[in-house]
Amino acid sequence: MQKKSRIDLPTLFASLWLCLMLLIAAAAPLIAPHDITAMDLRDRLSPPFGFGGTTVHLFGSDDLGRDVASRLYYSIRTSLLIAFGATVISVVVGTAIGFLAAYFRGLVEHFLLLLIDVQASLPFLIVALAMLAFFGNSLPLFVGLMGLYGWERNARLARGLALAAGAQGYAGATRQLGAHPLRIYLRHILPNSAATLLVAATVTFPEIILVESGLSFLGLGVQPPMTSLGVMVGTGREYITRAPWMLLSPSIVIVLTAVAVSVVGDFLRDKLDPTLK
Amino acid sequence: MTNILPYIGPKVLRAALSIIVVVTLTFFVLRASGDPALQILGPGARAPDLEAFRQKWGLDQPLPVQYLRYLWGALHGDFGNSMLAGKPAAELVLERMPLTLALMLPALALNVLIGIPVGAYAAMHRDSWIDRSVMMLTVLGFTVPSFVLGLLFILIFSVTLGLFPSGGADKWQSFVLPVLTLGVGGAAMLARFTRSAMIEVLSQLYVVAASAKGVTWRQVIHHHAFPNAIIPILTLLGLMLGGQVAGAVLVENVFGWPGIGQLLVVSVGNRDLAVVQVILLLVALTMTSANLMMDLLYGVVDPRLRQARPGSH
Numbered sequence: 001m002q003k004k005s006r007i008d009l010p011t012l013f014a015s016l017w018l019c020l021m022l023l024i025a026a027a028a029p030l031i032a033p034h035d036i037t038a039m040d041l042r043d044r045l046s047p048p049f050g051f052g053g054t055t056v057h058l059f060g061s062d063d064l065g066r067d068v069a070s071r072l073y074y075s076i077r078t079s080l081l082i083a084f085g086a087t088v089i090s091v092v093v094g095t096a097i098g099f100l101a102a103y104f105r106g107l108v109e110h111f112l113l114l115l116i117d118v119q120a121s122l123p124f125l126i127v128a129l130a131m132l133a134f135f136g137n138s139l140p141l142f143v144g145l146m147g148l149y150g151w152e153r154n155a156r157l158a159r160g161l162a163l164a165a166g167a168q169g170y171a172g173a174t175r176q177l178g179a180h181p182l183r184i185y186l187r188h189i190l191p192n193s194a195a196t197l198l199v200a201a202t203v204t205f206p207e208i209i210l211v212e213s214g215l216s217f218l219g220l221g222v223q224p225p226m227t228s229l230g231v232m233v234g235t236g237r238e239y240i241t242r243a244p245w246m247l248l249s250p251s252i253v254i255v256l257t258a259v260a261v262s263v264v265g266d267f268l269r270d271k272l273d274p275t276l277k
Numbered sequence: 278m279t280n281i282l283p284y285i286g287p288k289v290l291r292a293a294l295s296i297i298v299v300v301t302l303t304f305f306v307l308r309a310s311g312d313p314a315l316q317i318l319g320p321g322a323r324a325p326d327l328e329a330f331r332q333k334w335g336l337d338q339p340l341p342v343q344y345l346r347y348l349w350g351a352l353h354g355d356f357g358n359s360m361l362a363g364k365p366a367a368e369l370v371l372e373r374m375p376l377t378l379a380l381m382l383p384a385l386a387l388n389v390l391i392g393i394p395v396g397a398y399a400a401m402h403r404d405s406w407i408d409r410s411v412m413m414l415t416v417l418g419f420t421v422p423s424f425v426l427g428l429l430f431i432l433i434f435s436v437t438l439g440l441f442p443s444g445g446a447d448k449w450q451s452f453v454l455p456v457l458t459l460g461v462g463g464a465a466m467l468a469r470f471t472r473s474a475m476i477e478v479l480s481q482l483y484v485v486a487a488s489a490k491g492v493t494w495r496q497v498i499h500h501h502a503f504p505n506a507i508i509p510i511l512t513l514l515g516l517m518l519g520g521q522v523a524g525a526v527l528v529e530n531v532f533g534w535p536g537i538g539q540l541l542v543v544s545v546g547n548r549d550l551a552v553v554q555v556i557l558l559l560v561a562l563t564m565t566s567a568n569l570m571m572d573l574l575y576g577v578v579d580p581r582l583r584q585a586r587p588g589s590h
Contacts, residue, residue: 117295118302120516120568121561125523129545130553131306210422214527217424218542237428237531241436248432251425258420 011267014260021257025077032070033058037225040065045243060245062235071227072249078228082143083208089147090208091201094154095193099185101155102162112155119152125211132220142221149211150204157200161193195272202265206258213254229254288572292565299561300351303554304344334360347554356558357551361544366551370537370559377536380455381525387460388467388517393510395464396471401498403476411468418465423524427458427531444533455532459524463517470513474506481505508579515571522560 007015024031040061048060048068059068101112119127128145135141162185165171170192174184209229215221216230224231229250236247322330331337334357335346350357356367399408434454435443442451478484479502487501488494526538533539537556544552 114291114294114298117291118298120519121295121299121565122557123519123523123560123564125526126541126557126560129526129541130303130557206420210420214422214424214523217527218530220542220545233425233428240428240432244432244436247428251429254425255417255421258422259416262416262420 007267010263014263014267017256017260018264021076021080021253021260024073025080028073028077032067032073034067034070036066036071036074036227038066045239045246047243048245048249051245059249060243062243062246063239068232068246068249071232072253075227075229075232075250076253078222078226079209079212079230082146082212082222082228083205085143086146086149086208086212087201087205089144090150090204091154091197093147094151095158095190095197097151098155098158098160099162099189101159102166103181103185109159112159116152116156124149125214128211128215129218129220132215137220137223139222139226146208146212149208154197154200154204158193158197161196162189165189165192199265199269199272202261202268206261206265209254209258209261284576285573288569292569296558296561296565300348300558301344303557304347305340334358351558356555359544359549359552361547361549361552366549366555369552370540370555373535373537373540376534377525377529377538379452380459380528380534380536381521383452383456384459384463384521387456388463388521389514391460391464392467393471396468397475397498397503397506399468400472400475400479408472412472415465415469419462419469421462422527423458423462424527424531426461427454427528430454430458431531451532455528455534458531459521459528462524463521466517466520467510467513471506471510474509475502478502478506504578508575511571511574511578515568518564518567522564 034057041064043057043061044063044065046054046057046061046065049055049058051060057067057069059072062068062071097112101109128149131145132142166189171184171188174188179188212221212228213230213233216228217234219234222228222231232250233247233254236243236250239246328337335343338346347357354367356365358364359366359369362369395411399411402408431443431454434440440450441453442448443454445451484497484501487497492501525536526541528534529536529538530542537559540552541556543549544556
């Protein structure tokens with residue numbers, strides 16, 4: 001494997017796109033020209049600027065005359081926030097469970113491995129679908145549920161890392177010095193595993209964006225009046241013949257963002273952790 | 278034959294155990310989440326009606342009793358009735374099964390028939406322009422979510438070109454777009470994975486040795502490289518099934534395909550407990566047995582794994 005010292009072109013574009021998305025997410029209230037719920041029934045389904053539309057609605061307007069551009073900015077904000085919160089939860093929960101399994105071994109470990117098996121036997125989307133519809137839906141609950149995504153993968157990874165670290169000198173040395181297990185795990189093993197866990201997070205993040213938009217598309221994720229990329233695609237499908245822009249702009253954002261994160265993730269993986277494939 | 282049992286025994290046991298956990302979890306989680314009587318009859322229902330409804334479906338019994346009844350029934354092939362349709366839930370689900378299989382099996386075939394040859398070809402022509410462009414395409418292929426891809430297909434092939442219908446399941450043409458939508462993502466993932474598995478194998482010493490002693494390149498690929506690369510590919514194929522099932526739910530929704538995925542979304546919305554349970558169980562059973570079959574297949578393709586190692590499984 002040859003070392004690349006400089007950033008290649010796809011990675012550059014991907015990073016630029018991600019920066020743009022972060023900027024839009026952060027500045028959504030400032031740059032959105034209209035309120036996301038402001039309706040204008042006289043100006044419904046107006047096409048984007050350059051396709052017969054006006055500059056009033058740069059990306060066109062939707063079935064209720066709401067501005068697609070403004071909704072898009074806020075959707076990016078919502079989707080990124082949910083994915084970010086959920087990724088943090090997923091990595092923290094997964095790492096905690098993995099470390100617990102590595103520390104206790106025996107029965108606890110077998111029980112956790114069984115739970116991982118169970119999770120592996122049911123696609124997450126289906127579990128989430130059932131949970132959401134049965135427990136109702138609120139934003140905190142939804143973010144928490146998304147945070148369960150990928151926990152089993154992170155747990156397995158963290159357990160492996162902790163087991164490997166436990167066999168190394170530094171963990172043994174601190175143990176001999178009489179350090180509390182919590183101190184060994186949090187102050188010594190965690191920092192040494194951080195790079196790998198961070199790379200794992202770049203894998204989880206785009207997948208959560210996709211699951212979230214899938215659920216929102218089915219009408220079971222983010223609820224109106226809030227909007228997310230999946231919600232916009234879901235509403236847009238009803239108008240696919242008359243107003244394809246309602247569906248195309250959020251779709252393009254989903255696709256480009258997911259591709260960009262995976263390109264940047266590959267780059268980080270090569271840089272930070274050559275042992276991962 | 279004698280040494281096969283220690284190899285598969287623990288795996289079968291673990292598979293059975295996870296099925297039991299799934300059944301138990303779905304039962305308790307779904308029951309604990311709300312009152313189906315209120316859900317079906319509506320908040321305006323009168324108390325005697327609610328009581329009668331609960332009695333009719335056994336919802337007035339304590340949870341452990343309901344659970345044991347459910348297990349007992351399930352063992353006899355009785356999964357309870359759909360509260361909405363008034364029919365046995367299993368029957369309702371099995372009716373939809375052929376249509377879902379008619380989507381998933383061709384899509385799986387598409388995965389394998391496109392993904393593996395393309396990936397192997399890219400690996401053998403590593404760093405050529407074909408390899409590079411294939412790899413670029415595959416990134417797109419597996420990052421585009423199935424519902425976006427399906428809608429784009431509808432926009433291009435149904436709305437603009439008018440080649441294929443955008444929904445329904447009545448003609449052979451209606452199969453094209455859903456199967457394609459479901460198959461593309463898996464094919465892309467498989468192509469990427471096959472490529473890296475092949476590249477890894479091609480750098481192994483036994484491949485170098487085979488080439489060095491004058492075996493033709495074709496034979497090296499067919500007899501030395503590919504059989505060794507197939508093991509990790511099989512693992513991935515087993516894991517991909519889950520994505521395929523989740524994809525089917527979304528794809529059926531996009532194309533108005535009256536299969537199990539649509540039934541699940543509708544039943545979940547209506548809190549039709551029995552139907553949701555049957556579908557969850559069916560998915561868990563399918564995936565567990567698929568992964569078990571993959572485990573058994575390793576035993577066939579890799580004789581080393583047939584040797585039971587004591588104390589490990």
